[in-house]
Amino acid sequence: MTSDTVTRPRRVKTRMRPAQRRTAVKTWANTAAIAVVALVFTFPFIWMFFTALKPEDEVFSSSPTFVGSEVRWQNFSDAWTLVPFGRFIFNGFFVSILGALLSIIVAVLSAYAFSRLRFKFRDRLFLLYVLTLVLPQEVLVVPLFIMMNKLGLVDTYAALIVPFAFTAFGTFLMRQFFLTIPLEYEEAALIDGASRFRTLWSVLLPQLTAPLSVLAVFSFIGYYNSYLWPLIVINSQDLATVPLGLSMFTGERGTQWSLMMAAATLAVIPSLIIVALLQRQLIKGVALGGFGGR
Amino acid sequence: MAISTSPGVIASSEAVAPAADQPAVRIPTPAGKKKKGDGLTALAYLAPGFTGFVFFIVVPLIGSLVISLFEWPLFGSPTFIGFANYEKLFGDPTFYTVLLNTVIFAFVYTAVNLALALGVSLWLTTKLKFSGFWRVIFFLPAITPMVANALIWRLMLSQDGLLNSLLGTFGIEGASWLSDSRFALLAVITMSVWQSFGYNVIVLSAGLGGIPKEILEASRVDGTSAWNRLRFIILPMISPSLFFTMTMTMIGAFQVFVQPQILTQGGPGESTNTFVLYLYRNGFVFDKLGYASALAWILFIVVMLITALQFAGQKKWVNYDK
Structure with missing residues (x-):
């Protein structure tokens, strides 16, 4: 084959063409196949959206159609008012943004200490952090609830935000990245008399915007989707986050599936926007591991 | 450690072990300070995270074990019942x-x-x-x-x-x-x-x-x-x-x-x-x-x-x- 190419390029060229075309056809057939699979895979979301637009009495039908006898956009506004759904979304964002911020601050400071400073028991302490990476958080909810109760924090934003900002993962992740940055930059800054904090802030962090955004996105999603802990620690509708608010829907006036699906659509949209805007960070974060498996 | 090539960073024992015995990169400190390490500075950086880590992970983990030895209602006072x-x-x-x-x-x-x-x-x-x-x-x-x-x-x-x-x-x-x-x-x-x-x-x-x-x-x-x-x-x-x-x-x-x-x-x-x-x-x-x-x-x-x-x-x- 290679000698052919060298000695008689023209003939090879004509011989390659049908083969190339065959490859192209194969590629597109393959793409079509995965598109079909992807369509089936995402079908639950499609069905959710179309159900959200149906009149309630047409949700269940022996001959299902995508569009009912009328397209009821009104379901969305009804869902919005039946329960304070706007409030749930606000709570979700508020808790998730503050939670992600707190997680990042904690992770960056701890990771700096673990990767750049020397102190007694450093490595043993870090090992303890690493060991808790596989600890199921469900093991902690009972004592955490009792603590929140004793502190009078049950049914507060603080209870939603604070307890889960200190998981070892952020520290672990940021430390790994700190270790990849050569020391020369900081040494220069430190010798010039910059404080350690200044070095961290204006030398290290600017080089770590990618991992910081990964950590931010995943902390945000973790908080936004969390269900068990809000279910335990939040009693009032006013403080419910999105998943908790959605589950409250079942209680209100029986189950109205069209409104419930409208609410589910509203709940899913922020996640879809996040995926669309931040897919690179998401993929990077998952590929790095540690966020998986929920 | 090359982060990008190791999706199993947590899982591989190799990833944990070097963290424990291989000294992390160090910033040379002036000779006089060398013996002391960075104890106080480290304390300042570690304090927020470590306090939370102890308070929200270590204490609840042990607390969970302690609570399991009690009859503990949501509201009201707990009674010790051993391994019951x-x-x-x-x-x-x-x-x-x-x-x-x-x-x-x-x-x-x-x-x-x-x-x-x-x-x-x-x-x-x-x-x-x-x-x-x-x-x-x-x-x-x-x-x-x-x-x-x-x-x-x-x-x-x-x-x-x-x-x-x-x-x-x-x-x-x-x-x-x-x-x-x-x-x-x-x-x-x-x-x-x-x-x-x-x-x-x-x-x-x-x-x-x-x-x-x-x-x-x-x-x-x-x-x-x-x-x-x-x-x-x-x-x-x-x-x-x-x-x-x-x-x-x-x-x-x-x-x-x-x-x-x-x-x-x-x-x-x-x-x-x-x-x-x-x-x-x-x-x-x-x-x-x-x-x-x-x-x-x-x-x-x-x-x-x-x-x-x-x-x-x-x-x-x-x-x-x-």
Whole structure:
């Protein structure tokens, strides 16, 4: 084959063409196949959206159609008012943004200490952090609830935000990245008399915007989707986050599936926007591991 | 440590060990300070994180053990009862049911999840247009709120939901998937796999992307069959990623809560009741925080055991040298 190419390029060229075309056809057939699979895979979301637009009495039908006898956009506004759904979304964002911020601050400071400073028991302490990476958080909810109760924090934003900002993962992740940055930059800054904090802030962090955004996105999603802990620690509708608010829907006036699906659509949209805007960070974060498996 | 090439950073023992004995990079300090290290500075940087770590992870973990020795109502004062909660637990038929359900869930879910994730990520390495886009598509339900996902499936799988009316058009009478004890756990597993395997597609894709192209090319030139290539080249080379996904998926599986809670409420009977769901109910519905804590510690031990077994087993099949 290679000698052919060298000695008689023209003939090879004509011989390659049908083969190339065959490859192209194969590629597109393959793409079509995965598109079909992807369509089936995402079908639950499609069905959710179309159900959200149906009149309630047409949700269940022996001959299902995508569009009912009328397209009821009104379901969305009804869902919005039946329960304070706007409030749930606000709570979700508020808790998730503050939670992600707190997680990042904690992770960056701890990771700096673990990767750049020397102190007694450093490595043993870090090992303890690493060991808790596989600890199921469900093991902690009972004592955490009792603590929140004793502190009078049950049914507060603080209870939603604070307890889960200190998981070892952020520290672990940021430390790994700190270790990849050569020391020369900081040494220069430190010798010039910059404080350690200044070095961290204006030398290290600017080089770590990618991992910081990964950590931010995943902390945000973790908080936004969390269900068990809000279910335990939040009693009032006013403080419910999105998943908790959605589950409250079942209680209100029986189950109205069209409104419930409208609410589910509203709940899913922020996640879809996040995926669309931040897919690179998401993929990077998952590929790095540690966020998986929920 | 090259972060980008090690999706198994947490799982590989190599990743942990160097952290412990290999000194992290050091900033040279003036000679006078050398003996002291950076103790005080370190304290300042570590204090916020470490305080929280102790307060919200270490103390609750130990607290959970202490609480399990009490009869502890939600409101009112606790009474010390020694190991009575554990004795009660081992005589509680529901405990065995939820343990069995959770184990079945964890193993079937992990196996199907990994098989699908491996299949799809291999598919994504073939000649395809927009492969990045498809990868993101399979990842979508892993990002959307689990409660919303589960509600959609409850609608589709209900007695006169979409699945059964579709089956009806083919003249098949569908079952009541969520309220028939023969199918309910299967439904919970299916929904869970749909929701989460996209995570593992991404991890495994990263692993597959790390295989040098020359190796695959060389084997193709040698005339190795696709199956042998998978069996003897690809799988060994992504074994760290496989091990990592397996371990994390299994740990996650033992924590299953939302899916049975929303889809079936643990029913019918106890057929989809899981460990964490039972823990939640005991603690926060039946008002028995002590009993729930005993359950929590058993869960902790089971998860640690299974994880330890997986780590012990990895020597046989996981290949870290590249």
